[in-house]
Amino acid sequence: MSEPLLQAVDLQCERDERILFRDLSFSILPGTITRVEGPNGSGKTTLLRMLAGLNDAWSGELLWCGQPRSGRREEFLRNTLYLGHRPGIKPLLTPVENLRALTAGRRPVPEAVLRQALEGTGLAGFQNVPCRNLSAGQQRRVALARLLIADEPLWLLDEIFTAIDADGVGAIEHLLGQRAAEGGAVVVTTHHDLRMPGMQRITLGGGLSDEC
Numbered sequence: 147m148s149e150p151l152l153q154a155v156d157l158q159c160e161r162d163e164r165i166l167f168r169d170l171s172f173s174i175l176p177g178t179i180t181r182v183e184g185p186n187g188s189g190k191t192t193l194l195r196m197l198a199g200l201n202d203a204w205s206g207e208l209l210w211c212g213q214p215r216s217g218r219r220e221e222f223l224r225n226t227l228y229l230g231h232r233p234g235i236k237p238l239l240t241p242v243e244n245l246r247a248l249t250a251g252r253r254p255v256p257e258a259v260l261r262q263a264l265e266g267t268g269l270a271g272f273q274n275v276p277c278r279n280l281s282a283g284q285q286r287r288v289a290l291a292r293l294l295i296a297d298e299p300l301w302l303l304d305e306i307f308t309a310i311d312a313d314g315v316g317a318i319e320h321l322l323g324q325r326a327a328e329g330g331a332v333v334v335t336t337h338h339d340l341r342m343p344g345m346q347r348i349t350l351g352g353g354l355s356d357e358c
């Protein structure tokens with residue numbers, strides 16, 4: 147069996163004197179999709195931000211490729227794509243400008259590739275329109291275009307299906323399956339009824355299970 151990309155050991159997180167989860171342990175193996183589920187306020191976003199290194203208010207241990215993540219932070223960040231539950235795009239910028247900004251600090255991506263990714267998310271003809279003039283679903287698609295150019299093996303995706311139509315949902319599910327088939331791993335929170343073959347579930351308040 148291959149080594150987990152990410153391993154969580156006895157995670158605990160408390161917010162306003164309320165324990166969101168404790169003794170939470172799981173492994174994220176290459177080639178897998180994991181859905182984090184639970185009711186509103188159960189801590190899904192909090193957990194994903196912890197996994198992404200954006201929240202330090204927790205205890206337990208996180209291992210990246212078998213080693214404490216704290217000692218390999220740069221390598222971890224270089225190999226992880228995190229998309230938050232807000233699209234995180236700037237309304238005055240166009241989709242192309244936003245996508246360029248979102249990929250800044252990573253490997254340089256040629257303009258033609260950015261445009262192709264936006265076309266791939268159904269934004270052909272909208273690449274030069276300020277994002278404030280796009281619909282909610284189109285704005286979300288700008289952020290999702292990152293998935294078409296991402297080479298990071300680990301994807302942490304928070305509520306990315308919000309405002310996306312049925313065709314778009316199908317296309318995203320295909321991308322998630324592709325990432326896993328290529329040996330990457332995807333961890334996703336969603337209220338959408340995501341069902342992928344072999345999908346692992348982390349149910350906050352409930353534990354970890356494999357889908358039959």
Ligand SMILES: Nc1ncnc2c1ncn2[C@@H]1O[C@H](COP(=O)(O)OP(=O)(O)OP(=O)(O)O)[C@@H](O)[C@H]1O
Pocket residue numbers: 161162166184185186187188189190191192193
């Ligand atoms: N920065 C913060 N400070 C204090 N409490 C917080 C903070 N962020 C989140 N919380 C609390 O932690 C709990 C979990 O929030 P979180 O956003 O992780 O839930 P969620 O499972 O993602 O919910 P939803 O399904 O509604 O998106 C909530 O009760 C929230 O009020």
